[in-house]
Amino acid sequence: MMNEDFTPIQQADPTIIKNGINNDKFNSVTFDKVAGIFDHEKGSKTIDKELNEFGDFSSTEREEINDKINHNADINLDDLDNGTESSAFDGLDELDELGIDDTAEQLENEEEAVGELEDFFSSAEFIIWIMEIIMVYGMNFYLKRNELDSIGIEAFDKSAREQKFLVRSWAKVLQKRNTKISAEMELLFALGSTYVMKLKGIVEAQKLRKEKADFEAQKNAHKNSKKKPVKKGKVVDISKHQKPEQPKEENKPKKTKINKDNFKLNKDEEIEEVAEEEKEENEVLSIVEE
Amino acid sequence: MDGKRASNCIGIIGTNNTGKTVISEEIIKRFNAKRDRIKKNGKKYPSNYHKLVVFDVQNRYEEYMRDGDINIMIGDDGWEKKILALRDSMFVADDFKVLIDDDRISKDLLKVFGYRMEYGIDLVFIVWHPTLIPPRIYKFIDKYYLFRCNGNDKEFVSRINGDKETIAKCKHILDYNFEKHTEESYGNLYPNFPFIFYDTGTNKAVKVNF
Secondary structure: OOOOOOOOOOOOOOOOOOOOOOOOOOOOEOHHHHHHHHOOEEOOHHHHHHHHHHHHOOHHHHHHHHHHHHOHHHOOHHHHOOOOOOHHHOOHHHHHHHOOOOEHHHHHHHHHHOOOHHHHHHHHHHHHHHHHHHHHHHHHHHHHHOOOOOOOHHHHOOOHHHHHHHHHHHHHHHHOOOOOOHHHHHHHHHHHHHHHHHHHHHHHHHHHHHHHHHHHHHHHHHHHHHOOOOOOOOOOOHHHOOOOOOOOOOOOOOOOOOOHHHHOOOHHHHHHHHHHHHHHHHHHHHHHHO | OOOEEOOOEEEEEOOOOOOHHHHHHHHHHHHHHHHHHHHHHOOOOOOOEOOEEEEOOOOOOHHHOOOOOEEEOOOOOOHHHHHHOOEOEEEEEEOHHHHOHHHEOOHHHHHHHHHHHHHOEEEEEEEOOHHHOOHHHHOOOOEEEEOOOOOOHHHHHHHOOOOHHHHHHHHHHHHHHHHOOOOOOHHHHOOOOOEEEEEOOOOEEEEEOO
């Protein structure tokens, strides 16, 4: 809704531009409507005080004052300063104390440098995250070459204290971009101390697991080799193989003459011995058949 | 209502031939009309009251100058102190960038901004692009007269002090209204020099002369 009666800005309620492009439905006002901000006199403590004092003077005194003002080449501006609280300064005093140069470009550079450390925390966390990803890839490359298992980003889990320390270190680097190398070295040391031991432990554990796995595999391989069935191989012509060496004559055991009569059995005893042998054979066969 | 008001710090931004100086003349006319009313009332004021200070590179304000008004020339020293000596007055700088040498904002000029409320000095700066106002000055500007302005939206929005969304909408409106009539002279179609008046304090904007 447009306010047709455009009073000075302190009381005006101009039409708000709600839609970006589709603005045809908002009527335009003329300059007279907005010019009200220049109407009326201005009021302030200084102006009111000066006007009150001026009004108390006689006409002659006023002329003298005006003459003095018109020839104000020697007026010290400090005298004009009523010492009022200047909320309009918006921190000018602080800027003067900091000695910030007035050039706009230099001001922007200095404002960047004199930022709060906390402003760099989010950037520092991001950079740490990127670094961890790079280190994961680098480690896995190394592990793969050594035939070890790969690791994930969870390997870089760290305590809150470690995280906080790393973030602050990186934030300092970002804040002091053009400073000496000491800040960067400090960060490298922090990264090294945090991750080197951790990674070393991971690699050692990987190696042990691999050794154990290799040992188990070897053990199983040996175990399985005993149970293997005899394979039917080719008929080997023994005649083609070299006969085993016959022991030399001198090494041959001497034959002793055996007196046959000593070993001659009684015929009946001989028959009994044969029957005994047959009986044992039958018993064995019966067991087999069962 | 006692008829008193606070001073304004106004940035008039727009590319060439969009009506910036014409509107600044309208502002000065309003100021002169107030001076005439005060003089007519017969109330006596110190001689440092109700003065007009201009930086007039195009020599457009000569006819509006009166006794005691100040016309700043390039290279003048101490002009800031002359403004600080005034009360309930107005300072209009056409092509403000030329006045600020090497973007050096003197401490006296900062005092002009700082004391503008207390001394009742309206400040009006005219530039043809937002990047031509030093960043430090942007802190003090509370009202804008936004004319059609070249440059990308991001540059425009990032420089002007105020609600970014509202400023972006203003830029779109200005560009849209210009672009949809590219075959005809922008000056002929909009003889009244349209612009958007934006008050950063209330975050409200209104189209003027469209």
